[in-house]
């Protein structure tokens with residue numbers, strides 16, 4: 257049976273022990289590392305920038321997905337791509353010309369993902385989904401870890417799944433925010449290929465085991 261792809265979000269880890277956390281993730285069944293970059297404008301929070309990203313790259317053995325919660329992310333794509341990032345995910349709401357940004361990401365040799373805030377309808381994907389490696393559906397308002405999963409996103413997952421089928425394309429569906437072992441099964445049954453999980457992994461006594469359980473969703 258197909259296993260769920262699991263991307264631990266390091267937003268809710270203790271940064272004083274970032275090296276230890278990365279070692280745990282390296283030894284786990286996690287499929288990639290989800291790294292949230294926030295600008296304090298697109299979302300009401302700041303996370304981290306290039307120095308931390310450099311440190312992450314030195315210690316992780318997992319592919320890295322950068323989730324850019326920043327306005328006009330095209331300003332930083334080249335700089336980010338230098339960190340051997342596997343995928344860059346930008347918000348449709350934050351790009352003036354989404355298609356151009358997706359092209360730029362691909363020209364830089366990275367996979368391209370587009371994230372949608374919970375309230376954003378999926379219409380904006382219709383003429384671009386064929387070119388995407390991934391659609392990231394936010395199931396919380398972006399900016400903070402530890403929030404409650406928004407149930408209405410289950411329907412949105414089904415809608416994107418149907419769009420992918422209609423367009424006969426290969427984009428994966430990633431769902432991000434408030435996911436745990438209790439609600440995760442429903443998220444996967446609705447059509448998610450990948451889940452981004454922060455608190456439920458890093459608040460547990462055994463993050464490696466928590467990741468293993470999520471893979472069985």
Ligand SMILES: O=C(CO)[C@@H](O)[C@H](O)COP(=O)(O)O
Nearest residue numbers: 398399400401402434454455
């Ligand atoms: O992007 C975000 C929040 O903005 C997410 O990646 C969260 O960091 C996931 O953490 P939990 O909701 O699982 O705590």
